[in-house]
Amino acid sequence: MSTSNKSFSLLLCIILGAIFGSIIGEFLGSYFPSLKILSTVYSIGTKAPVYIDLRVLTLTLGITFNLNIMTILGVIMSIIIYRKY
Numbered sequence: 795m796s797t798s799n800k801s802f803s804l805l806l807c808i809i810l811g812a813i814f815g816s817i818i819g820e821f822l823g824s825y826f827p828s829l830k831i832l833s834t835v836y837s838i839g840t841k842a843p844v845y846i847d848l849r850v851l852t853l854t855l856g857i858t859f860n861l862n863i864m865t866i867l868g869v870i871m872s873i874i875i876y877r878k879y
Contacts, residue, residue, distance in 0.1 A: 807876045808869055815868020822864070835860045 823833020843856030 804873075804876055807872045811868040811870075811872025812865050813868075815864040815866070815871075816860075816862060818868070819862045819864025823862075832864050833862060835862050837861075 819832045822829045823831070837858055837860050839858035840856045841858070843854045846853040846855070
């Protein structure tokens with residue numbers, strides 16, 4: 795497998811791990827009150843986008859990551875599974 799395919803596979807695996815981790819965290823936090831901390835979201839990034847007006851071109855830049863504990867665990871598990879197989 796080429797390097798670009800390996801990089802793409804790892805990135806896809808990490809994204810899927812983050813998505814599934816977030817879904818599981820939200821599910822567990824909403825149905826089990828004692829596990830509410832699993833659905834607590836921490837936002838990292840800019841709250842409002844940055845606007846750059848160049849007269850000819852206007853750029854709008856912004857990124858926000860909404861993470862919870864299960865998102866991080868999902869990413870870690872997906873990396874472990876990727877390295878194992």
